[in-house]
Amino acid sequence: MMNKPVHLFLVSLLIVFGALTTYFQTYNLDLGYQLMIYVAGFITIATGFIFFRKDTVHFKFMYPGLLTFLIFMVIPIFFSLYVSFTNLSTGHFLSENQVKSLMLEERHLVDDSKVVTFKLYKGVDNYLISTPTLDGLSLFNIDNDTEVNLVSSKDLNENDFKELSTKEIFSIREKLRNISFLTRDDIKLSYYRVSKLAQLNPTFVTNSKGELINTKTSQVFTPNSETGYFTSSDGKTKLAPGYYVNVGLKNFYSIFKNETIKSSFLKVCLWTLIWGVSSVFLSFSAGMFLAIFLNDKNLKLKPVYRSLLIIPYSIPFFISVLIFKGMLNKDFGIINEFISSMGFEKVSWLGDPIMAKVSALLVNLWLGFPYMFLLITGILQSIPASVYDAAKLDGAGVWRTFKSITLPLIMSSIAPLLIGSFAFNLNNFVGIYLLTGGGPPIPGAVTPVGETDILISYTYRLAFEGAGGQDFGLASTISLFIFLIISILTLINFRLSNMTKEEA
Amino acid sequence: MSDSFENQKYMMKRLAKNLAIISLIFIVLLPVMYIVSISVNPTGSIGSKMIPDSLTLNHWYYILGIPYTDTHTGQVVKSSFPILKWFFNSIKISMITSILMLALSTTSAYALSRFKFKGRNTSILALMIIQMFPNIMAMVAFYLMLDFLGKIVPGLGTDSHGGLILVYLGGTPFNIWLIKGYFDSIPKSIEESARLDGCSRFQTFYKIILPLSTPILAVVGLLTFINTFSDFILPSILLKSQDNFTFAVGIQIFISESFSSRWGQFAAACILGALPISVIFFSIHKYIISGLSAGASKG
CATH class of the missing domain: 1.10.246 (Serum Albumin; Chain A, Domain 1)
Structure with missing residues (x-):
């Protein structure tokens, strides 16, 4: 380049x-x-x-x-x-410095200090604070003032101002925290919680080594760059939240070494493979059968039939999948209503590990066969009739003609598209996630994973809806893995379709 | 005698074939017919029969935000979900994305089609491979980038349509590839004579190539529209407030909260959302298929 x-x-x-x-x-x-x-x-x-x-x-x-x-x-x-080289996950979303400044902002009550109740009023461009127990009443500017003297001012009247609700006070608490309120005895009070002031001390101070020292217990917390926590010297206490750190290849190891993650990961991989292959095989077979069946000169309504058959493909995937989800509902769905009206027992279409897989594949067949049907129809139309006439003269039967002529011709032009379709299905998030949500859950798994989860939905759930927290580190690692597979497939695909050769 | 018997046998065979196809189509289209029927079925619950006893437009009033009188309670009901708004959000986002996408990918396609430079084929391959990276996992990066961008330019943050569109615009490679294929089929001689007449590169591109390529531009634009409208993943993570939802996200949340009681309204909404996409699809499906299989059949 x-x-x-x-x-x-x-x-x-x-x-x-x-x-x-x-x-x-x-x-x-x-x-x-x-x-x-x-x-x-x-x-x-x-x-x-x-x-x-x-x-x-x-x-x-x-x-x-x-x-x-x-x-x-x-x-x-x-x-x-x-x-993928970090432990970015719930409890480790911030950087070390962000956690540190968060800790340094932490305050605790000075032991013998009294908690003072306050009320807050809003004027035109300033606020009025009132502390009845201290007989204090002061005007202040919330953006500029850093110190406010709580002295009684007889000229002021609360009734000229609008009292703020606790919710309103809560919404400006960040600004209030920055202001010190001085009592008559020169005690510094700070915002403690909604409608309360108190004398507060910083909980932590830092030293030149970047450690945090608890001012009350003088315990020293050292940043641990392996676990991503400020940890006490005896290693027993960790300060939450932690921060993200470079964990090297830990995420990669955990996929292949950590027994609990490995087993569910391999299970998901296997199902992803089965899902991809079966989806392509099923929709290809159905599409081919229909295309050959409809490829009949004497069929007058052929164009109408063809248009009707590709309707499922024209509907946005998410809509079709949601419709099927409702239809397959165990308790109310129309399919089970029909089954039970015939006198059979209702089927747990999406709740049973095997049935959920079968349902997902069938729904995907419905969504995917028109694409294959369209493609193969196009290929069939390009095969000259003379080829078939010659086969007929040689005495080849229907099956023989299909096996020796039609199928090889279809395969030679459709192979790259089958790989493309395989790659698409490996990543067919909507087809799984909106239908089964990955469920039913695999019993005993530590990560959020279900029987029908494919790699991509597994990653999504790891990253965005883990019950035990989100794990971006692990999710990124798996997504790189997916990317690798897809890249190889795409590469093979392009070699097969000779796209690069053709333009040279 | 035997002739008419043969003829009769032939007719029977054809009739049987037609019947077989029609019943197949019937089975395939059952879910579609079912949804259409549910959308006008007054009971409109998830297990309602195929053929309703009476008809109603209440579900349609519901999704269009028109007040109506509920048949069971007799009260006047108005939807609290902005379903129509979600629909128009999707239309808006998809339209803007399509237009910008075309603007961005045509010049790139032109470069790849008309300029000979080292590593051209490799870069096409690289583009196509890199774009296969699962969008879902880029999400963390998208989120952080938009979060930051939103602090500088308010309309481009997370939970904004502008930000979402921006992320969609990363998906240029496939469109570049499609348009490039079309540009390749336009003879170079047309441009060469224009160049001799003193047209600059950009002028030939703008005044000659683009007008000649309207069919592919229409197809790519509409294809982008369909894909954007149908996308669920990106908006489900980037959009947070109900008023900003796209149709895909809104409708998923709407129905997931209560599958049994909102089935009728959901059915009507499905038709509303599917109809424009289906119409567009049928208007361009020949191009989609020939475009996709072009590379294949040539090899």
Whole structure:
């Protein structure tokens, strides 16, 4: 795509950006900021490169389409790669510095301090605080004032102001926390909780080594870069929340070594494979059967039949899947109503491990066969009739003609599309998630995983709806695994379809 | 005598074949007919019969946000779910995405089709492979990026349509590939004469190639529209407030909360959502199939 010096130049710029982000990580930047540094970097480099050089007309044309692609496809992949080496998960969403400043903001009551009740009123551009027990009444500006003297001011009358509800006070608590209220005895009171002021001390202080020291117990908490927690010296106490740390290959290990994760992961892999192969095989067979059956010169209504048969494909997937979910409902669904009206027992279509798989495959067959039907119809129409006439003359029967002529011809042109369809089904999130939600759950699994979960729905559930918390680290690792499989399939696909050869 | 018998046998065979196909189609379309029937069935519950005893438009009034009198309670009911709004959200997002997508991918397709440069084929392959990365897992990155972007540009954050559209625009490669295929079929001689007449690269692209490519642009635009409208994953994670939902997300939440009692309204909503997509699909399905199988049949 580019010549050597330019290549080197770009790589070195990227390294500089890599170094910069690592550097920024030691500052109080969250992941979003770091990510945006990469984005800004990419845009700068790309734009500079393209508009700086003169022999890059083709890049100027490529630029718009590539830019969005880089930002919203390539960067997220790199980000996933990065996350797969971290323990980013529930309890570890913040950076070390964010956790530290969170801890440093923590306050506790000074032992003998009294808790004072306050009321808050809103004026036109200022607030009025009233502490009846201290006979204090003061006006203050919430944005600018840092210290407010709680002295009684006889000129003020609460009734001229509008009292704030606890909910309203709660909504401005962050600002109130920054203000110290001084009593007549010069005691500093701070916002303690809704409608309460009290004398507060910081719970933690930090030292030059970056440790946190509890001011009450003088316990020292050292940051542990392996577990992602501030941990006490005896290792018994950890401060929550933790922060994200680089855990190396731990996520990769846990897929292959951790017995509980490994067993459900392998189970999901196996089912994903069965799901992909069966989905393609079923819809291919059904589509081929229908296409051959309808490929009949004497069928007058052929166009009408064909249009009717592809209706399922024309409906958005999520709609069809949701409709089937309702129809397959165990207690009320029309299918079970029908079965029980015939005198049979109701079937737990989506609740039984085996039936749920069968249901998912059948629904996917309904969704997918029209595509194959359309493709194969197209192929059949391109086979000249003379081929069949010759076969007939040689005395080949229906089955023989199909086996030796029709099937090989179909296969030769449809093979890449079958692989494409396989790749699509491996990632067919909607077909599983909206129908069964991955369920029924596999008993005894530690991660949220069900009998019908395929890799992609498993990842989704790990990342976004884990009952025990979200685990982006593990989810990213599995998604890279999926990406690898899909890439290989796509590569094979392109080799098969000779797409690259044809343009050379 | 035997001739007419043969003829009769032939006719019977054809009749049997037609009947077989019709019954097959009937079975295939049962769910569709069932949903249409439920949408006008006054009981409208999940186990309602195929053929309703009487007809009602109440479910339709419900999803369109028109007040109506409930047949059981006699009270005037108005939907508390903005179903129609979700529908128009989806239409809006899909339309804007399609238009921007076309603007972004045509120039790239032109570069890949008309310029000879080193590594061109490799870059096409790379584009196609990278775009296979599961969207779901890019979600964490999307979320963080939009969260940040939203602080700078309010309309582009999480839970905004602008942000969602932006993320969709990352999916250019497949469209670039489709459009490039079409550009390849336009003879270069047309451009060459224009270039001789003093047209710049961009002018030839803009004034000659684009007008000649309206069919593929229409197909790609409509295809993007269908895909965006039908997408469930991205909006389900990026959109949070009910008023911002797309049709896919809204309807999923609407029905998942109560499968049994909202079945009739759900059926009507399904038809509302499926109809435009079906119509678009039938208007372009020939192109979709020929476009997809073009690479295959040539090899």
